[in-house]
Amino acid sequence: xxxxxxxxxxxxxxxxxxxxxxxxxxxxxxxxxxxxxxxxxxxxxxxxxxxxxxxxxxxxxxxxxxxxxxxxxxxxxxxxxxxxxxxxxxxxxxxxxxxxxxxxxxxxxxxxxxxxxxxxxxxxxxxxxxxxxxxxxxxxxxxxxxxxxxxxxxxxxxxxxxxxxxxxxxxxxxxxxxxxxxxxxxxxxxxxxxxxxxxxxxxxxxxxxxxxxxxxxxxxxxxxxxxxxxxxxxxxxxxxxxxxxxxxxxxxxxxxxxxxxxxxxxxxxxxxxxxxxxxxxxxxxxxxxxxxxxxxxxxxxxxxx
Numbered sequence: 001x002x003x004x005x006x007x008x009x010x011x012x013x014x015x016x017x018x019x020x021x022x023x024x025x026x027x028x029x030x031x032x033x034x035x036x037x038x039x040x041x042x043x044x045x046x047x048x049x050x051x052x053x054x055x056x057x058x059x060x061x062x063x064x065x066x067x068x069x070x071x072x073x074x075x076x077x078x079x080x081x082x083x084x085x086x087x088x089x090x091x092x093x094x095x096x097x098x099x100x101x102x103x104x105x106x107x108x109x110x111x112x113x114x115x116x117x118x119x120x121x122x123x124x125x126x127x128x129x130x131x132x133x134x135x136x137x138x139x140x141x142x143x144x145x146x147x148x149x150x151x152x153x154x155x156x157x158x159x160x161x162x163x164x165x166x167x168x169x170x171x172x173x174x175x176x177x178x179x180x181x182x183x184x185x186x187x188x189x190x191x192x193x194x195x196x197x198x199x200x201x202x203x204x205x206x207x208x209x210x211x212x213x214x215x216x217x218x219x220x221x222x223x224x225x226x227x228x229x230x231x232x233x234x235x236x237x238x239x240x241x242x243x244x245x246x247x248x249x250x251x252x253x254x255x256x257x258x259x260x261x262x263x264x265x266x267x268x269x270x271x272x273x274x275x276x277x278x279x280x281x282x283x284x285x286x287x288x289x290x291x292x293x294x295x296x297x298x299x300x301x302x303x304x305x
Contacts, residue, residue, distance in 0.1 A: 002085055002088065002181075002184050002189065002190075002191060003085075003194065004083065004085055004176060004177050004194060005083070005084040006081065006083050006168050007081070007082040007083075007084075008078045008080070009078070009080045009081070010076060010078060011080070012072065012079050013059075014059035014060075014079070014141070015059040017080065017120060017139045018055075018056070018058060018059060018120065019040070021046070021048070021120060021137055022043065022046065022122075023040040023043065024042070024043055024044075043124060043126065044126060045099055045124070045125045046122055046123060046125070047099050047100055047102075047122065048122045049103065049107050049120075050119070050120060050121070051110050051111060051114065051118065051119035051120075051140075052116065052118045052145055052146065053118040053119070055120055058118065058120050058139075062079075062118055065141060065143050065145045066079075066141070066143055068163075069143055069163035071142075071163065072143060077142075078142050079141075080139055080140060080141055080142055081140050081142060082138070083140075084136070084137055085106055085109070085136045085138070086133055086134075087133060087134045088190035088191075089133040089134075091189045091190055092133075092134065094190075095187075095188055095189055095190070097134055098125075099124075102123045102134045103123040105183060106121055106123060106138065107121050108183070109183060110138050113176050113179060114138070114140050116144040116145055116147060117140045117141060117143075117166060118140065119139060119140040120138070120140075121137070121138050122136065122137045123135070124136075140166060142166050143163060143164075143166075144162055144163060144165075144166065145162060152175070153171050153175035156169075174195060177195055178194075181194055206241075210236060210237075210238050213236035213237075213238065214235070214236040216236075217233070217234070217236040243270065243281055246267070247264065247270075250263040250267065260272070264281075270282065
């Protein structure tokens with residue numbers, strides 16, 4: 001099945017996107033891999049197109065567009081959006097999916113979903129950790145270069161106008177996922193319902209933190225096993241996942257919010273704070289307050305009722 005991921009970036013260096021998409025990078029460190037002479041190594045197989053720009057001058061053209069519309073001047077501004085369409089590995093052997101075919105499909109999807117925006121559309125065939133799943137990266141400048149016809153998923157005023165900053169709203173993502181699903185079905189590719197709500201949503205940052213934490217824990221546990229001992233833990237939990245699990249455990253055995261609040265504090269040293277019906281949780285390790293929005297699921301009185 002094809003799945004869709006979204007990452008937003010505040011990095012003003014658009015060249016970084018080109019470098020990542022064209023050259024091999026270490027998945028653990030994120031650093032570019034170089035040869036013995038210190039030269040960057042091109043990815044073994046990739047397909048690249050530019051939408052409303054020359055792909056090799058994507059960075060400079062985005063900077064010119066930003067300057068023309070006086071946008072993306074602040075550090076906190078979202079400079080680009082990165083969408084990833086990952087196709088089912090089984091489509092390669094069962095449905096004849098190739099990198100070239102995936103690129104053609106994804107380019108049409110990009111034209112349909114990001115009209116007027118400058119975009120890099122790059123398909124890789126190596127997959128994550130060389131898993132073999134073909135996937136396409138669509139990186140767009142956050143500022144629309146040219147005006148377009150208003151689309152059904154647009155719900156903001158002047159969203160079709162040149163100079164408008166892209167926002168990955170729920171309505172847009174639902175439309176994008178539905179478009180991907182329809183196209184995969186037309187192409188005879190494997191597909192699941194991308195619109196079915198997930199039990200939990202995590203950010204790309206949390207996903208990478210969990211991945212790197214698990215790798216480090218595995219390395220530590222391997223040394224412990226070699227010393228003839230047994231590891232005390234084999235699964236790495238991020239702070240947020242630890243918090244979610246603690247909340248789930250206490251909520252399942254609580255009959256009131258007060259009881260829920262007391263159990264969290266007694267069993268996990270987690271404080272619950274009520275801000276006019278919105279709840280936040282004080283994590284014990286870093287004393288960091290984590291809200292319902294960050295957790296991705298509504299916890300608190302509504303969770304218990």
